[in-house]
Amino acid sequence: MVKAEVIIDEDLCYGCGHCVKFCSKDCIKITGDKFTAEGYLLPSIIKPEECTACGVCAWMCPAIAIEVYKYEPELVT
Amino acid sequence: MSQEAKVVTKKKVAGKPSLLTPNVAGFAYCPGCQEVLAARLIAEVIEELQMEGNTVGVFGIGCSSFLILRLDIDAIIGPHGRPPDIATGIKRVYPENLVFSIEGDGGLISIGGESLLGVLTRSEKITVIMLNNAVYGTTGGQMAPTTLVGQVTSTSPKGREVAATGFPVHAAEMIAIFKGVAYSARGALISPATYKKTKGYIKTAFQKQLDNIGLSYVEILSACPTNWHLSPVDSLKWIEEKMIAEFPLGEFKNVDKIE
Amino acid sequence: MSERVFVEGNEAISRGATAAGCQAFFGYPITPQNEITEWFAREFPKMGRVFVQSQSELGSVNMLYGAVAAVRAMTSTSGPGFSLMQEGISSMANAELPGVIVDVQRGGPGSGTIRTAQQDFFQCTRGGGHGDYRTIVLAPNSSQECCDLTQLAFYLADKYRNPVIILSDAIIGRLREIVNIETIDFGPLPYKNWAIRGKAKQKDGKRRTVDHSADLYHRDPNFVSFLIRLGKKIEQMQKSELRYENYKTEDAKLILVAYGYTSRVAKEAVNMARAEGTKAGLIRPITVWPFPYEVIREKVRQGCKFLVVEDSLGQMIDDVLFAAEGRAAVHFVGIIDRHIPTDGGMILPDKVFEKIKEIQ
Secondary structure, eight states: OOOEEEEEOTTTOOOOOHHHHHOTTOOEEOOSSOBOTTOOBOOEESOGGGOOOOOHHHHHOTTOOEEEEEEEEEEEO | OOOOEEEEEEEEEEOOOTTBOOOOTTOOOOTTOOHHHHHHHHHHHHHHTTOGGGEEEEEOSSGGGGGGGTBOSEEEEOSTTOHHHHHHHHHHHOTTSEEEEEEEHIIIIIITHHHHHHHHHHTOSOEEEEEEOSEETTTTOEEOTTOOBTOOBTTBTTOBOHHHHOOOOOHHHHHHTSTTEEEEEEEEOSSHHHHHHHHHHHHHHHHHHHTTOOEEEEEEEOOOHHHHTSOHHHHHHHIIIIIHHHSOOEEEEEOSOOO | OEEEEEEEHHHHHHHHHHHTTOOEEEEOOOTTOHHHHHHHHHHTGGGTOEEEEOSSHHHHHHHHHHHTTTSOEEEEEOHHHHHHTHHHHHHHHHHTOOOEEEEEEOSOSTTOOSSOOOOOHHHHHTOSSSSSOOOEEEOOOSHHHHHHHHHHHHHHHHHHTSOEEEEEEHHHHHOEEEEEEEOOOOOOOOOOTTSOOOGGGSTTOOOOEEOSOTTTTTSSSSHHHHHHHHHHHHHHHHHHOOOEEEESOTTOSEEEEOOTHHHHHHHHHHHHHHHTTOOEEEEEESEEESOOHHHHHHHHHTTOEEEEEOSSSSSHHHHHHHHHTTSSOEEEEOGGGOSSSSTTOOOOHHHHHHHHHHHO
């Protein structure tokens, strides 16, 4: 089951690489094949299944471009 | 028999603080600049203290002044180095407001030296925040009071020489000496751990003001990749390896009462 | 509230500010205006209003900048301190803030003297700081005017959202006279919707900002649109806020022009001249900016001669020459004509009367 989702706003991201550095699970990488109109290399979530929704990438992003969501199963009666 | 169903809920874990407004067209911070990150911490703390409706930010000149376009609070921008004076003016007439000034190292310690000394002398109940990136960033990376010995800048092309230009200034330690100061701390944003700690420093500093104890000061080491001529990731390494050796992190003064 | 007191001009300024509802005063020690700062230090805390002695005039003007974003406030200084305040005043002009700044003139340049002179005219009337701006400059010549014009200063500062300067001098500042202190009602002013109160206290719940570059911080569409707006403000102040006094000018063939303490000297000399049959008169600018150019030009058209009496090497005389457009003789009694050539000297009526006779 998908545990988490990381959404990086590609209009705001300028490829600084902090999210890549701070992800403790190495889920994010700048693969080199995505870039913005200005030429900034964009990161990709290469291992979405490893993401634990810790939120650190969002905290450390200086462009404030990242949102992190957690999917939690709940029992409903 | 009751029905049971599994529902998956989507919860937002991290995102943009509500007081931080989107990037305004016409001004963008450099890739890897941590000034907006510092503003994010300030925004989060103001929200947590529930002071959005009663906060005034005072900005000076420099990259940090453009944070006025990002933080949705009452704000005053004034001349280079003068935020502590301006903060004095607005705090004295509206003492119930949370008032903080935010500047770079050149603004606060160099041209703003007398204003800083003024608020320290009078023990103004304000919070002074300094973003320390060891250069004058906005104007192209000139030498600043906190430039490291040997650091190459546009006005110290051979590296900062002690004989001609002295040593980097340790503002947090210096400020801690003043009796009227309730709190002085230095943080950085080079890891989740330091991020959390620095946010704690800001919260403590604001609380000292709300409790009317004395002046509070937080210094934040902030990456400046453009003027350091380093990549954003290498800039963080430079802070970790070089800046922290010169400017240790931690709390230098923390008192609950000043008599 | 009405009170009749016997006070010097400096104290009359403080009392006028209080009557106008000034909530905060920021000051720094400098002669000859320490009495203003000391009065506020004694009295404002008793009234629950704010007094701060700053660490310098650079501090005072910037504390003023912060305070007037919210309430009526004032600072006071003399020439050397006024020079330090120029960046702050220029910033207030861009930020459209209503600060009131008092300059009690002393001898200059530099540290000059601690006694009177009239050498800050250019600095006050031409902007003084960098950039395109003007401030209304009110020049009292008595303790009563110190009280009344200070109140007017607060009104005009709020009306135009622009700094206003009160240009006094050491003699007016330290001369004791009878003053009737009454709160003057100059008329209604709009609610300060732009002022900082905290978002919670605003009717629309939105924040307010004050900045000193309409261009850099996106307050105006662009730099020129901001300057067009500022230019219109300057024009409006020039059109609507001129104040002056005509003394025996109707049939006068020789017009004296003077402000501040020398205007009283000139008035005395006019009386002396009239007693001997010379038709002299005095145009006294009460606002030295805007300056009464048209009033002077009217007298130029009538073929009058002019005598500027000013305790300086010659500053206001430039404005009279400008008004005269080369079509009238403009004479001068200045600082080198003081009764004694020391810092304690002043221009006396005898000297002015002597010059009047010489011109005739």
